[in-house]
Amino acid sequence: MTDRTTDKSALVFGASRGLGLALVAEYLDRxxxxxxxxxxxxxxxxxxxxxxxxxxxxxxxxDITVPEQVAALRERVGDQAFDLVFVNAAITLGNLPVGEVSTESFTKVMITNALSPMRVVEAFQDVVPPTGTIGVMSSRQGSVSFNTNGGHEIYRASKSALNQLMRSFAARHADDPRTLLLMCPGWVRTGLGGPDALLSIDESIPLVVDTIEKQAGHGGLQYLDRNGQALPW
Incomplete structure (x- = not known):
């Protein structure tokens, strides 16, 4: 860890391992x-x-899938302000065609990957100042335009739903000066991404943080990859 210090602060949800833990480590290092x-x-x-x-x-x-726990943290946070609120949450329950997916599995993935992150955004939006950023970890697989090969249908659908919900949030707050980001970290070797993924965490997360920092203060909603390139919806 470096000796760099700043007065900036972040609130990161879903950080016990993988990409979330790496995000926290990167911000501490900065x-x-x-x-x-x-x-x-x-x-x-x-x-x-x-x-x-x-x-x-x-x-x-x-546990962001438990509304009472989200509300309890919001109460504990009180009037603290954060330059960044970032929600990292995703599960996948296998690579099955939609017709073979149980209702229970479909519901669990959608609640974890789409509904719960947006509940967090709604609950914590007011702790972010006008110059701050609200970010959510999305995926290239959330792009409808990029889906030419199929596979991982429910995971894809959940990330597309997340993107759509974030876009609705942005539309409801069209005059809000804060920056809103849907971030794609790439295919990363984590418990979720698997051992065959193209990128290590160190090849992804520092670039994700670079992109988040470069977008600070710009306002509006963007769907970006780790290099800051816009992704098609």
Missing amino acids: GWRVTATARGTARTGLHDLADSSGGRLTVEEV
């Missing part, structure tokens, strides 16, 4: 203060990171 969430009470890499953060990382227990 001198930010971070509040980050993990599900459950088990110790994770996020807690280890907090121990070495010099007090710059606070860990909160939140």
Whole structure:
């Protein structure tokens, strides 16, 4: 961890492992203060990171699929302000054609990947100042235009739904000066991405953070890859 310090702060949801944990580590390395969430009470890499953060990382227990836990954190946050609120949440329950997917699996993926992140955005939007950023981790697979090969149908659908819901949020807040981002990190070797993914976490997350920082203060909604390139909806 570097000695860089800044007065900037981030609130990151879904940070116990994988991309979320890497996001927190990157922001700490850049001198930010971070509040980050993990599900459950088990110790994770996020807690280890907090121990070495010099007090710059606070860990909160939140399952974003449980509205009461989201509301409880919002109450604990109080009047704190964050330059960035970022929601990282995604599951996949296999690569099946839609006709073979159970209602239970479909519902679980949609609630986790689309509905719950937007509930967080709605609940925490007011902790972000006019110059701040609200971001959500999306995916290239959320692009309808890019879907020429099929596969992973429910995961794709959930990310498309997330994109559409974020676009509706932006439309309802058309005069809001804050920056809204749907970020695509690329196909990354994580528990979700699998061992055959093209990118390591270190090849993805620093570029994601670079892009988020470059967009700060620009306002409006964008759907971007890690290099800052716009993706087709």
